[in-house]
Amino acid sequence: MAERISRLRSLVGSWDAALLVALVLVVAVGAVTVEGVASPRFWRFVTLEVIPIALIALPMTLVIVTGEIDLSVASVLGLTCTVMGQLWLWGVTSLPVLVVAGLLLGALLGAVNGLFVTVFGLPSLAVTIGTLALYRGLAYVVLGDRAVADYPPQWTAGAIGAIPGLTIPWAIIVVVVLAVAFGIVLHATPIGRGLYAMGNNAEAARFAGISVVRTKFWLFVATGAMSALAGVFWTLRYASARADNGSGLELAVVAAVLLGGVSIFGGRGGLIGVIAAVVLLGTLRNALQLAYVPANTLTIITGSLLIVSVVGPNVAGLLRERLRRRRPAATPVTQAE
Numbered sequence: 001m002a003e004r005i006s007r008l009r010s011l012v013g014s015w016d017a018a019l020l021v022a023l024v025l026v027v028a029v030g031a032v033t034v035e036g037v038a039s040p041r042f043w044r045f046v047t048l049e050v051i052p053i054a055l056i057a058l059p060m061t062l063v064i065v066t067g068e069i070d071l072s073v074a075s076v077l078g079l080t081c082t083v084m085g086q087l088w089l090w091g092v093t094s095l096p097v098l099v100v101a102g103l104l105l106g107a108l109l110g111a112v113n114g115l116f117v118t119v120f121g122l123p124s125l126a127v128t129i130g131t132l133a134l135y136r137g138l139a140y141v142v143l144g145d146r147a148v149a150d151y152p153p154q155w156t157a158g159a160i161g162a163i164p165g166l167t168i169p170w171a172i173i174v175v176v177v178l179a180v181a182f183g184i185v186l187h188a189t190p191i192g193r194g195l196y197a198m199g200n201n202a203e204a205a206r207f208a209g210i211s212v213v214r215t216k217f218w219l220f221v222a223t224g225a226m227s228a229l230a231g232v233f234w235t236l237r238y239a240s241a242r243a244d245n246g247s248g249l250e251l252a253v254v255a256a257v258l259l260g261g262v263s264i265f266g267g268r269g270g271l272i273g274v275i276a277a278v279v280l281l282g283t284l285r286n287a288l289q290l291a292y293v294p295a296n297t298l299t300i301i302t303g304s305l306l307i308v309s310v311v312g313p314n315v316a317g318l319l320r321e322r323l324r325r326r327r328p329a330a331t332p333v334t335q336a337e
Helices: 002-012 015-033 040-065 073-089 095-119 124-143 153-160 171-188 190-200 202-207 212-238 249-259 271-290 295-326
Strands: none
Touching: 015 271, 040 073, 040 171, 040 190, 040 212, 040 249, 040 271, 073 095, 073 124, 073 212, 073 249, 095 124, 095 212, 153 212, 171 190, 171 271, 190 202, 190 212, 202 212, 249 271, 249 295, 271 295
């Protein structure tokens, strides 16, 4: 009984639970103060906005758990959109072919990141800042300032079509299935335990028999492929392929992952908190947009949450350490002889 109570207290006091409480508060306050937040239409737009962020946040969680990061994800999304657009202009009109081409391109771009990080031993932060600019530049080389927007209407309708009887788009089912798959890998397999081991001490993980180089390489490949999948959804949702598609989305993704409780230094965090953070940020952003908050202010809020998610855990740790040190040491009780 005592063990069950302890687990319940741990759950209630966890960061995941705090995020869920924050989400409930945002929804409740928004429903009272902002017209439209309580409507099904609002939640449809929230879902459409968080789908590409969630798709990229899933593999990004695993990457950051290992102590690495990928800042090129939004540029991979944009380049995928432009390549799909160029293929369409060249007469490739088969949607499955365009989707497969996009996913293969994303995997290739992720492999380039993984190659530089794992084989050449370069810092992932520096590498992906470079490829962020490189891939975005290539997107402009492919299409320039043009926009390809003459896709069949049924493609867009299929991408954002609602689940029968609901207003929620069916594409969220794909996100849920992928989230379950990534969650199982991270939390219920030896691979996941190996990822946490890498994040805590890569050298010790290597001595334990974990293939650090190969695992990290394939994580970057997966991140590239999932970013491309987000690019496919983006193109179909807006029926438009442009070189600037998804610009700045990497900030929202990293903010969601770190706000979800994943340590920027690796070795800690989970997918439940990340998914809760994705929904929280999407809800907050859309509610503020309905309240006519300027776009620049929304960016400031996202950046502030990113800073809080990085600094907060360290400050909390320091406060706990100080409180622990201030507690008087227990005086040992000796029995009289």
